[in-house]
Amino acid sequence: MLCLVIGLLALLCYRSKLPAGSDAPGSHAAAAGRRPRLVVEISGAVARPGVYCFFHEADWAAVIRAAGGLKKKACMPRDMLTTVPLNGSMLAIGAAPASSRVTQMDPAKRFLYFVPFGINRASAEELLLVPGIGETTARAIVSYRQRQGGFARLESLLDVPGIGRHTFEKMKDHLTL
Numbered sequence: 681m682l683c684l685v686i687g688l689l690a691l692l693c694y695r696s697k698l699p700a701g702s703d704a705p706g707s708h709a710a711a712a713g714r715r716p717r718l719v720v721e722i723s724g725a726v727a728r729p730g731v732y733c734f735f736h737e738a739d740w741a742a743v744i745r746a747a748g749g750l751k752k753k754a755c756m757p758r759d760m761l762t763t764v765p766l767n768g769s770m771l772a773i774g775a776a777p778a779s780s781r782v783t784q785m786d787p788a789k790r791f792l793y794f795v796p797f798g799i800n801r802a803s804a805e806e807l808l809l810v811p812g813i814g815e816t817t818a819r820a821i822v823s824y825r826q827r828q829g830g831f832a833r834l835e836s837l838l839d840v841p842g843i844g845r846h847t848f849e850k851m852k853d854h855l856t857l
Contacts, residue, residue, distance in 0.1 A: 725754035
């Protein structure tokens with residue numbers, strides 16, 4: 681229950697304080713029923729750290745431009761600028777050589793920004809954020825995935841004990857392969 685309250689508060693804050701220059705899910709494009717193609721977070725040595733949403737393909741250079749550019753102390757490999765980030769990635773830009781790194785955004789943020797969880801990679805804790813998935817179902821999904829070597833299609837979730845058509849319909853938009 682506490683996680684739900686925290687999530688709702690974060691969603692309210694998110695919808696009222698969008699990063700400058702972003703097309704976030706609360707914007708006019710999302711209101712028209714479109715979800716962003718790419719949601720990434722940038723932190724560290726940039727002018728405006730935060731979460732940025734794109735409705736088109738973008739590389740890290742475009743994300744840095746949206747975040748107001750690099751600070752003078754930033755140290756980032758040039759080849760990283762042309763790399764296209766994965767949806768839900770986080771780039772932390774450091775001030776020392778080799779200190780910049782790419783990881784995943786926090787699972788709660790990925791959920792709030794409508795970034796689907798990969799059923800072949802998500803932990804049981806991440807799966808708990810998805811509507812229709814409780815502790816027992818999350819453990820069953822992870823167990824099934826380990827026994828079967830992963831899911832070939834999203835509909836394979838219907839083979840997991842405890843997941844019926846109704847539950848699958850609630851969760852499918854929050855998951856991907």
